[in-house]
Amino acid sequence: AGDTAEPGELSRRLAFLAEADQLKSVYRANTLIDGSRRENSAEHSWHLALYALILGGMAGAGVNPARVIRMLLIHDLVEIDVGDVPLHSAAGQAHGSAAIQKAEAIAARRIFGLLPDAQARDLLALWSEFEAASTPDAIFAKALDRCQPAIQNLQSGGAGWREYRVTFDDIATRVGTKVHLGAPDLWRWLEVGLRSHFG
Amino acid sequence: AGDTAEPGELSRRLAFLAEADQLKSVYRANTLIDGSRRENSAEHSWHLALYALILGGMAGAGVNPARVIRMLLIHDLVEIDVGDVPLHSAAGQAHGSAAIQKAEAIAARRIFGLLPDAQARDLLALWSEFEAASTPDAIFAKALDRCQPAIQNLQSGGAGWREYRVTFDDIATRVGTKVHLGAPDLWRWLEVGLRSHFG
Ligand SMILES: [Ca+2]
Numbered sequence: 001a002g003d004t005a006e007p008g009e010l011s012r013r014l015a016f017l018a019e020a021d022q023l024k025s026v027y028r029a030n031t032l033i034d035g036s037r038r039e040n041s042a043e044h045s046w047h048l049a050l051y052a053l054i055l056g057g058m059a060g061a062g063v064n065p066a067r068v069i070r071m072l073l074i075h076d077l078v079e080i081d082v083g084d085v086p087l088h089s090a091a092g093q094a095h096g097s098a099a100i101q102k103a104e105a106i107a108a109r110r111i112f113g114l115l116p117d118a119q120a121r122d123l124l125a126l127w128s129e130f131e132a133a134s135t136p137d138a139i140f141a142k143a144l145d146r147c148q149p150a151i152q153n154l155q156s157g158g159a160g161w162r163e164y165r166v167t168f169d170d171i172a173t174r175v176g177t178k179v180h181l182g183a184p185d186l187w188r189w190l191e192v193g194l195r196s197h198f199g
Numbered sequence: 200a201g202d203t204a205e206p207g208e209l210s211r212r213l214a215f216l217a218e219a220d221q222l223k224s225v226y227r228a229n230t231l232i233d234g235s236r237r238e239n240s241a242e243h244s245w246h247l248a249l250y251a252l253i254l255g256g257m258a259g260a261g262v263n264p265a266r267v268i269r270m271l272l273i274h275d276l277v278e279i280d281v282g283d284v285p286l287h288s289a290a291g292q293a294h295g296s297a298a299i300q301k302a303e304a305i306a307a308r309r310i311f312g313l314l315p316d317a318q319a320r321d322l323l324a325l326w327s328e329f330e331a332a333s334t335p336d337a338i339f340a341k342a343l344d345r346c347q348p349a350i351q352n353l354q355s356g357g358a359g360w361r362e363y364r365v366t367f368d369d370i371a372t373r374v375g376t377k378v379h380l381g382a383p384d385l386w387r388w389l390e391v392g393l394r395s396h397f398g
Pocket of ligand 1: 084
């Protein structure tokens with residue numbers, strides 16, 4: 001309590017929160033379930049945090065759901081500068097490319113750098129941990145980040161997949177591996193739906 | 200870990216998460232800061248959870264920021280059935296009316312009732328606590344829920360206020376009281392901007 005006694009710190013935090021508003025204007029490849037429009041990265045981040053709240057109990061040992069929620073709330077802020085790079089675009093070669101990773105790292109330093117220094121460092125470290133996907137929290141968070149758009153696509157009839165001519169095998173590789181690692185029960189459930197959709 | 204061994208429980212959780220997708224189609228009175236469109240309640244909920252993450256350190260004693268984040272992630276789900284009732288509509292008499300409160304309570308039972316029973320009870324209790332606004336966590340969450348739209352309106356030039364002919368005094372009453380109670384530093388900051396906007 002009371003760590004904002006210095007007025008400049010509150011202004012920096014509110015400048016960051018105003019900057020974050022722009023994530024509501026970054027649109028993704030997948031649509032809402034009713035197919036009415038594409039989903040934006042802010043509401044996607046909300047949905048993912050809600051996934052973590054609801055499914056946190058099924059995570060493996062060593063996962064802290066509250067920390068996963070924080071990670072998912074901030075994981076896409078870099079898209080304010082870089083945009084969303086669809087997982088299935090360019091035959092799966094664009095997402096996670098070295099060029100995109102470099103641009104995202106620059107964006108993370110700029111955006112988290114709006115905050116007071118200690119908080120900027122903490123959130124930059126949390127974002128980097130998500131990107132590296134090697135701790136239990138990040139592995140679970142990545143599993144949710146991969147499975148939510150697949151569920152949106154499945155339940156909306158595959159609109160976001162047709163555009164990129166996505167096959168069952170593409171999804172098994174680009175989605176299944178990470179979902180199976182972080183949330184195996186969820187992958188088993190999703191695989192049934194995917195086989196039925198593509199079968 | 201492993202509390203979803205029963206397959207029916209996972210299906211109920213995923214049905215709830217699919218239902219939640221509809222919150223992305225509920226639009227509010229205030230716009231994005233760039234004025235390009237109205238904000239929806241899903242991205243508003245994300246922004247609020249991010250407010251709690253960033254400003255949690257300035258909360259009073261006895262506030263648990265992780266719990267406030269969970270509260271804010273679920274606080275507007277009832278709007279899937281009831282819609283958003285703008286704070287300043289009907290001269291401030293619609294928001295929080297007995298009729299709206301009753302409709303929201305019915306919606307909460309339906310929507311959280313999609314979940315496995317124990318989780319449904321937990322989240323219904325968390326939502327009710329937010330609505331009652333009498334615990335430290337709920338008082339802080341309410342302060343953020345009141346101040347974020349005021350900041351959006353202020354930074355977008357007051358588009359959402361003109362529609363309802365809102366005055367400084369309206370905001371001091373309907374927003375200021377709750378923000379001052381839960382986050383007094385934030386109200387002091389906001390009051391300066393409001394006086395300049397309306398002055
Ligand atoms: Ca992403």
